[in-house]
Amino acid sequence: MSTFLQVVLRSLETGGVYALAALGIIIIFRTSNITHFAQGSMGMFNTFVVATLVTSLQLPLWAAALCGICTAIVLGCLVDFVIIRRTKKVSPVAKQIITLGLIMVFVGLAPMLFGVDPLMLPRFIDSGDLNILGATLSYNGLLNILLGFVIMLVLFYVLQKTKMGIAIRTTASNEPVARLMGVPTRNVTLFAWALAACLGCLSGVMIAPTTSVTPNVMDPVQINALIACVLGGFQTFYGPVLGAYIIAIGKNLLTLYVSSVWGEQLMYLLVLLFIVFRPQGLVGKKFIKKV
């Protein structure tokens, strides 16, 4: 029982990271109609900013993280302003390939600006473990789990209750009509890109202490977040979050109880089978093809 709990708690921690990244992807998808393949790379880049500030300027982690979020906002706005706005006429598939180009730009920029050596990022809370029914959880892990939940709750509150949230949802449901109704869709997409970059940065700062900060640090996060989006369905904002937690928990439980070698592959295979039988995802509405 205690191992089970231990694994679930760990999965909640990684699941939160995946969920934040997935939220970024889904917000971009809903507002700009682009699958954001560069979510992980932008997060990686900003994590590099944070790590560089911590290691070379000796800033405390929270201050560095704030700076990282600021650069993330700037970067997100820049991407939207310089590239995405000018691609209104480009076909949807081609738009996605633009984000693939963005990945390469960020993966190339990171070693250019921050050097080729991997950097270390400390945890928010250095030490101390919590004991819950025999399972141990570090305070940092607890913080990550709570942080994930709090950010998501705030975000859902913003989406549901505030004016900006309503604007985002209107843009998501039908962009041309939203524009006709006087919704400033340009500002909405700008906000969405900045928000997605922030979420990417946060997920990077949360995952980085478990490894070192390299250009590939976010690859697994990116892939799992994309798969979470597919699993949860692209139609709602909460579907991908659900998918992210399911993938994280399912993967670890399969690795623990079924096979330590094949657990992860099995999870992906199950997701694949699931979307074959339910292409719209967990909570998506059925997509009706119109001629």
Add this chain to the structure above:
Amino acid sequence: MKKVTVNGQGPSGNLALRVYRNAYFRYILFGVIISLLPMLAQSGVMPSSFLVNIGSVLIYAVVAMGLNLLLGYSGLISLGTAGFMGLGAYISGYLTEAMELPFLVAVLVAIVVAALLGTLVGFVSLRVAGIYLAIATLCVSEILRKTFEELDQFTNGFSGFTAGYPILFGISLKREATFVLLTVVLVLVMMLTHNLVNGQMGRALHAMRGSEVAAQAMGINLLKYRLIVFAIATAYAALGGALYMHFVKFSYPSTWIMMFSLNILAVVVIGGLRSIYGTVIGALIVFAVPDLVLKRIPVIGKIDGIAYIFTGVLIILVIMFYPNGVVGLRQDLKRLMSKLFGKKKEGAHHV
């Protein structure tokens, strides 16, 4: 779209012109010119290290040709290229090194296994479309990559698998001869692709890309062509992987990551969708220009990551301003010329 006169029956055609206009002749000519490169390297005009780079470009061109069939002709986006290519590499490597089967048999087995797997993905593609399909294929690729890492009795795990140059009919090929072999394979693949896309299948794929429903109404069997096109694309990828194994001679699981699939995608987009020569040019731009040109420029070449930035910026620029890829450049140049000199009749050549 490319306009090729297969038999060259132009009104004014002497024999030489007719032969030159023949598409197959052009492919062969292209192959012959490329296979002269090893001689250039031996005579010292070109550093022989270039040979490895250009050889890999030929391999990537074969793989990208498969993706072009999917993305360009059928409009299906796939991010599983790296996984299938790795599969081909490991199968042919294992069969030749550990089981000592002949090279040709190993390559054939690799192609067949990958094509079967590709057919399965084709079934998935009937259910999910667009971005869902891209992520589903990414899922497949990730499963394969994890498997390469874990099955270390076959793949030697993280430490990587090594294989030798191919042995063809009892003759063990050297680097130069393998290069020629790559050229031959590329030319054959180009011809095969040319035939596929100009035949019935090509028309069916065009129709399906335009509208699946309309294509079905016209009596096109979606299932059949989806499965065929996925099988061919994965077969090309596996063929490329097998050649990679025996030309580059090692393979690590970390080679076959999403980034690699993205590079192949970049080849197709930059080179030009639905263009055979464009794919080769794209491969040259994405894989050879950073290594052969950028790294030799004094100051810029020293910066880390310049190759990635170059490719990334190029992809973005091409999509934003040049959606037809660099092959569109020739048409535009022609148009510009006729505009400047103003006597050729306008618009007759571009379709």
